[in-house]
Amino acid sequence: SGSTVPGAGLVAADLGPEQQVGHEAVIRATVLGGGELTATRGDFTATRTVPDSDRLRPVRLGTRFEARGLRHVRLRFAGDGGDQARALYTLVRGPARVLAFGRAPWLDGLDPTSWIVERADPAAPPDPARYDLMVIDGLAPADFPSGYDRALLKAVRRTGLFLVNGGLRGSVESPQRIADWNESALSPVLPVDSDPRKFFANPPRRDVVIMIDVSGSMSGSLPVARGVAERVLDQLRPKDSVAILPFSDHTEPGFSQRAATPAALAEARAFLGRLQAGGGTAPDSTLRAAAGLASNYCAYFFISDAGFAPPSTSPQCFTTAVSTEGVSFPGGVADWGQEILLRGGRGIAALKLEYFEREERTRFYRPGRFRTRPVEETALLIGHDVDGIATAFP
Numbered sequence: 068s069g070s071t072v073p074g075a076g077l078v079a080a081d082l083g084p085e086q087q088v089g090h091e092a093v094i095r096a097t098v099l100g101g102g103e104l105t106a107t108r109g110d111f112t113a114t115r116t117v118p119d120s121d122r123l124r125p126v127r128l129g130t131r132f133e134a135r136g137l138r139h140v141r142l143r144f145a146g147d148g149g150d151q152a153r154a155l156y157t158l159v160r161g162p163a164r165v166l167a168f169g170r171a172p173w174l175d176g177l178d179p180t181s182w183i184v185e186r187a188d189p190a191a192p193p194d195p196a197r198y199d200l201m202v203i204d205g206l207a208p209a210d211f212p213s214g215y216d217r218a219l220l221k222a223v224r225r226t227g228l229f230l231v232n233g234g235l236r237g238s239v240e241s242p243q244r245i246a247d248w249n250e251s252a253l254s255p256v257l258p259v260d261s262d263p264r265k266f267f268a269n270p271p272r273r274d275v276v277i278m279i280d281v282s283g284s285m286s287g288s289l290p291v292a293r294g295v296a297e298r299v300l301d302q303l304r305p306k307d308s309v310a311i312l313p314f315s316d317h318t319e320p321g322f323s324q325r326a327a328t329p330a331a332l333a334e335a336r337a338f339l340g341r342l343q344a345g346g347g348t349a350p351d352s353t354l355r356a357a358a359g360l361a362s363n364y365c366a367y368f369f370i371s372d373a374g375f376a377p378p379s380t381s382p383q384c385f386t387t388a389v390s391t392e393g394v395s396f397p398g399g400v401a402d403w404g405q406e407i408l409l410r411g412g413r414g415i416a417a418l419k420l421e422y423f424e425r426e427e428r429t430r431f432y433r434p435g436r437f438r439t440r441p442v443e444e445t446a447l448l449i450g451h452d453v454d455g456i457a458t459a460f461p
Contacts, residue, residue: 075100077144077151078123086132088161089183094128094140102146106130108139117146132159133197166195168211169204171231173451195222205233207247216251223256230257232432232457239432243457246431261431261457273307274324274362275299278382279339280371280391282315282348288391292370293339294415295389299368300335302423303327309335312356316347324360348375358383366422367404373397387420432457 079097086092094106094113101119105112106128113128132138139156165184167174174184187193189210195201195218208216219228232245246261248254277296285292296311303309304327311322322338325331348371357367358380367386377397386403388396393410400406405421434455 076146076148080142080153080155082140082155082157086157086159088132088135088159091129091131096126097123098126098144099123100146102144105143107141135159135161163199165200165202166198167202169206171202171204195219198226200227202229204231207244208251216253220252235432235455239430241431243431245457271364274365275307275309276357276360276367277311278353278357278369279313280348281313281319281342281344283345284372284374286344288372289344291391295370296339298415298418300332310360311335311338312353313342314350314353316349351378351380354378354380354382385422387422
């Protein structure tokens with residue numbers, strides 16, 4: 068709103084384009100005439116009485132911003148010319164504020180120019196929404212007041228949360244602290260589940276790639292190779308994906324990666340039925356293509372008569388190598404995962420593929436010393452080992 072007296076009142080105001088967290092920010096105003104200048108920001112209020120004058124007067128008010136980001140202050144001048152108001156915006160920069168519970172000794176090594184660490188008592192925790200990151204090390208929901216997990220859930224919409232299980236609780240077969248958090252209000256936002264039994268009952272999506280030799284030497288055993296590939300397809304679920312990469316010494320059209328729906332599996336079987344043998348054996352380019360499809364839960368199947376020189380490329384994923392002629396693969400191939408030697412195509416129906424064999428998991432904790440591998444320079448645990456880890460599954 069403007070002044071009712073031309074040239075009087077709040078003439079100019081400025082906060083500056085950038086401020087620093089925790090440092091005093093000066094609000095500069097210029098007024099003409101007497102009145103009361105008030106700055107408000109949330110719970111903060113600062114007021115300055117300006118004596119009446121027919122000359123321009125500079126007025127200063129101070130405030131401090133506790134969080135980064137785009138912030139604003141509302142300025143109001145009440146004088147003879149009426150009320151005037153302005154909103155002043157500024158970009159607040161500064162180190163990330165970390166709220167830490169538990170030991171978390173590695174926080175002491177963080178660069179103070181980038182991180183401000185505040186340690187708190189879990190029995191009397193502050194409002195987590197005031198911080199950029201919350202770290203909970205070796206504590207369970209029961210260590211906090213009732214309902215604090217809901218406060219954490221509300222806060223994670225704008226802050227980060229780093230849960231550390233801490234040392235072994237009970238035995239390795241006992242649920243760990245992270246399991247308690249899985250049962251708390253935070254469960255919907257936690258990216259992992261610590262219960263190995265759930266992982267066993269319903270494994271995550273599997274990305275399957277079938278590499279099949281269609282060189283001339285496979286003319287007699289191509290039906291066996293198709294049978295093995297069919298056996299792999301029989302194991303897939305709609306949430307899995309499948310790709311088929313035939314190989315010889317020239318470029319072969321492939322079956323592109325897609326979800327393993329019933330329709331896609333029918334197309335995959337039809338694709339296998341159209342394969343023809345011819346040419347030499349050169350798997351390296353196909354192995355490189357397969358490596359490009361690698362994921363956290365990939366499984367590759369390499370089907371061939373093993374009649375080729377040792378490849379120079381690795382598929383970068385657990386690979387079951389199946390020899391259709393019962394001949395061992397050249398050096399290095401068996402090290403990719405599992406090697407199966409079929410003789411005369413016998414045993415396809417009872418073929419045991421280790422990757423699809425469910426291994427019941429009952430341990431919630433893996434003891435030992437582990438070195439962390441940060442994915443970026445600002446990772447919290449750079450250079451720190453951990454004594455044991457709680458198992459967790461997507």
